[in-house]
Amino acid sequence: MTVWVDLREVTVQWGGAQGLRQVSFAISAGERVALIGANGSGKSTLLRVVHGLITPTQGLRNCLPELRQAMLFQRPHLLRMTALNNMALGLWLDRAQGLSWAQARTQGLQALARVGLHAVAGQSGRTLSGGQLQRLALARAWARAPQLLLLDEPTASLDPSAKREVEELIHTFAQGQPDVSLLFASHNLGQVKRLASRVVYLERGQVLADLPVAEFFNSTRLQSVSAQAQAFVQGEH
Ligand SMILES: Nc1ncnc2c1ncn2[C@@H]1O[C@H](COP(=O)(O)OP(=O)(O)O)[C@@H](O)[C@H]1O
Ligand SMILES: [Mg+2]
Incomplete structure (x- = not known):
């Protein structure tokens, strides 16, 4: 399988604080990887390094040339x-697509319709609910046809029904595109089980476990890899 991004022994340091400590991690085409761990364990930092937003203090990041990647944050900026x-502007600014403004608006409307936002297309972005905003962000990311989609706790700030809707959309998008990879941080182990094929557990900037989802949720197997990861999973239940 084609490797999209490969991190070798990556350390991220801010003054005295450490975001990541010698993390080696690669993601290949078609993988659905969940990042879990307590607050401050380094999930967002890892996502940002993978996306190229943070340069490692030490270590290497290799990325497939011209990889198309997009990132969703916990709260989208509009x-x-x-x-x-908002939708059309993202498309229009993406030079790779070379669209006119009118074309960008037409495609933008189609993209909004795919996530069920056709009816609010003419409303100010400021009037959208949290779930609608996240659906718009997803539509915006998806319109760029990413090979790697990064999501930082995409449903953490949503109410239960919006959580479910956004998760369903992520699932639908991923299913239609078997080569597309997802890398998402989540505190919701149910969601991890539903969306992930592989789970990475972080603690204080280190990867303590990196396993296929079925092995990760097999307590005997997880215990043998990392007692801390097993304790974390147990504590979340
Ligand atoms: N911009 C920053 N400056 C200084 N420290 C940071 C910065 N971003 C994150 N950190 C620190 O790096 C560690 C990992 O943070 P983060 O990646 O945000 O964790 P998570 O997403 O798992 O909650 C934490 O100790 C956090 O305080
Ligand atoms: Mg975070």
């Missing part, structure tokens, strides 16, 4: 304009 124009 500009003061309609939902449709």
